[in-house]
Amino acid sequence: MRKRILYLLTILLVSALILTGCRSAEEEEPTPEDTTEEEMPMEEEEEVEEEPAVRYCDDGLDGETITYYSQAGLTGPLSTILGTAFVNGLNDAIDEINAAGGVCGAEVVLALTDTQYDAEQEIAVYTQTRETDSGLFSIATYGSAATVALSPMVNEDHVVNIGAGLNTEATYIPRDGWTVLVAPIYSDQFAGFVQFVSENWADIKPEGAGDDIVVGVVGWEGPFGAGATTTESIAYAESQGVTVLPLETYAISAEADLVTPLQTLALGGANVIYIQSLGFGTAQAIGTLRALEMWDTVVVGAVNWGMNQDVLNVLGESATAMNGMYGMFPWEYWNDTDVPGVEQALAAFEGGGYDDIDKGVGYLTSYAGVYAWADIVELAINNVGFENLTGDAFFDAFKELGLVSGLGILEMDVRGETRSPRKSQVRQAQANAEGGVDFVVIEDFFELPDTRPPAE
Numbered sequence: 001m002r003k004r005i006l007y008l009l010t011i012l013l014v015s016a017l018i019l020t021g022c023r024s025a026e027e028e029e030p031t032p033e034d035t036t037e038e039e040m041p042m043e044e045e046e047e048v049e050e051e052p053a054v055r056y057c058d059d060g061l062d063g064e065t066i067t068y069y070s071q072a073g074l075t076g077p078l079s080t081i082l083g084t085a086f087v088n089g090l091n092d093a094i095d096e097i098n099a100a101g102g103v104c105g106a107e108v109v110l111a112l113t114d115t116q117y118d119a120e121q122e123i124a125v126y127t128q129t130r131e132t133d134s135g136l137f138s139i140a141t142y143g144s145a146a147t148v149a150l151s152p153m154v155n156e157d158h159v160v161n162i163g164a165g166l167n168t169e170a171t172y173i174p175r176d177g178w179t180v181l182v183a184p185i186y187s188d189q190f191a192g193f194v195q196f197v198s199e200n201w202a203d204i205k206p207e208g209a210g211d212d213i214v215v216g217v218v219g220w221e222g223p224f225g226a227g228a229t230t231t232e233s234i235a236y237a238e239s240q241g242v243t244v245l246p247l248e249t250y251a252i253s254a255e256a257d258l259v260t261p262l263q264t265l266a267l268g269g270a271n272v273i274y275i276q277s278l279g280f281g282t283a284q285a286i287g288t289l290r291a292l293e294m295w296d297t298v299v300v301g302a303v304n305w306g307m308n309q310d311v312l313n314v315l316g317e318s319a320t321a322m323n324g325m326y327g328m329f330p331w332e333y334w335n336d337t338d339v340p341g342v343e344q345a346l347a348a349f350e351g352g353g354y355d356d357i358d359k360g361v362g363y364l365t366s367y368a369g370v371y372a373w374a375d376i377v378e379l380a381i382n383n384v385g386f387e388n389l390t391g392d393a394f395f396d397a398f399k400e401l402g403l404v405s406g407l408g409i410l411e412m413d414v415r416g417e418t419r420s421p422r423k424s425q426v427r428q429a430q431a432n433a434e435g436g437v438d439f440v441v442i443e444d445f446f447e448l449p450d451t452r453p454p455a456e
Helices: 002-028 032-039 085-099 117-131 145-157 168-172 184-203 233-240 260-265 280-291 309-322 339-354 361-384 393-402
Strands: 067-070 107-114 140-143 160-163 179-181 214-220 249-251 270-277 299-302 326-329 403-406 410-415 423-431 436-446
Touching: 067 117, 067 361, 085 107, 085 339, 085 361, 107 117, 117 140, 140 145, 140 249, 140 361, 145 160, 145 168, 145 179, 160 361, 160 393, 160 436, 168 179, 168 184, 168 233, 184 233, 184 270, 184 299, 184 326, 184 339, 184 423, 214 260, 260 270, 260 280, 270 280, 280 299, 280 309, 309 436, 339 361, 361 393, 361 403, 361 410, 393 403
Parallel strands: 067 107, 067 140, 140 160, 160 179, 214 249, 214 270, 270 299, 299 326
Antiparallel strands: 326 423, 403 410, 423 436
C-alpha cells in the first residue's frame, strides 16, 4: 500500500514539474505582437536638415577694401559752413569700424574729393569716380547742387547717392529714385513748421499779433533757398489757413543785403519769418532782424541747417541774438546723452581733441551716417557675396532694411517710394546761464505733412 502511495506522489510531482516548465517556456516565447515589432520595426520620420542661410561675412574678407566715396566743398566760399567737422566725423567712424574688424573683415577706405559745392564740379567728380571704379555702388554728397545735378546720373547708373542736400524735386521726380536723404525734404520741413506754428499760435505769437498767420520766407538764391516753398508746401499752408508771401531771396555772400527782402516781408504783413539758409546766411538774417527791430514782432524759424553750431560760431560774442529762434531738427543732438549713439559720438569727438566750435550736426551726422552705410554694405555682402557688390545689391539691401538707423542719431527711410525721413522735432535756441545757447526740444518727433510732388 505504501509503495502505491509513493508511486502516485511521484507521478504527481513529475506532472507538476512538466506543467511548470511548459508555462515558463510559453512566457519566454514572444507574443505575436512582439514578433511583429521585431520583424516590422516602425519607420522613423526622416529628418530634413534646413540649409543654413549663406553669410559671406563668416568667411571674412581680410585683405580686401571697400571705399566710402564722398564729395563735398573742402575749399571755396561755402567751405567754412561745414568746415572740417564732418571730415573728422567720417574719419573717426571709419577708424572705429576698421579697428573692430572692418566690414566683413574688409578695410573701409575714405575717398573724399573737393567740389566746392559747385554743380559742375559735382558732376565732374562723380563722372571721374564712375570711370575709375566700375563697381561704384554709393556716394555721399552734402549740398543741394549735388542732389540736383547728380539725380538723373545716379538713377541711370544705379548708384545710391546718400545726400544732405534735401531738394524735393531731385529726390522724388521720378519716384523710386536712387537719391536717399539723411533728413526730411525742405518742403516737408517747412510744412511741418507751419503746422507747429498753426497749432501753437495762441502761445507763441508776438505781442499784438492777431489770429491770422502770415509767413514770409527768406532764402539764399538758388535751389536750396527755394527748397521750402514748393507748390505742395504752399498748398498745405493754405489748407491750414496760413498765408505764405512770395519768396524773398538774397545772395550767398557775406556782404549780402537782407534789409530789402526782410522789409518787403514786413510790409506784406509777415508775423512769421522762416529762414531758408545756413551758416553765415542764417546769422545774417538773425542780425538783420535784430537791427531792424523786427525780432520781437515776428516768430522766427529756420530750416534744419539753421539750428546748428556753425551759426553760433559766426555770431560769436553775439550768439545770444539767436535766443528764441525755432528750428526744424530731425536728429538727436549732443545734449541727448541718453542716446547711446550720442554718447559714442561724444567719446569719439572728445578723444579727437577737437575744438567745441566743431561740435555741430556736421560731425554727428557724418559719424552716424558711416555706421548706417556699413550696416547696409554688410547685409548686401551677406545677400550676394563681396564679388557681386553692386549698386543694385546695395540698394536691394537698403530696401530690405527699409528704415535704417545711424546709431539712433539719424534715420534714412527707403520704404516703398519714400526716400527721405518723415519726422522731425522742433527745437528752440535758448540762452543759458553761461552766456551760451542751448537747442532745446519744444516739440518732440512728429510726422511731417507729405509734400512730395505727384508721382509721374
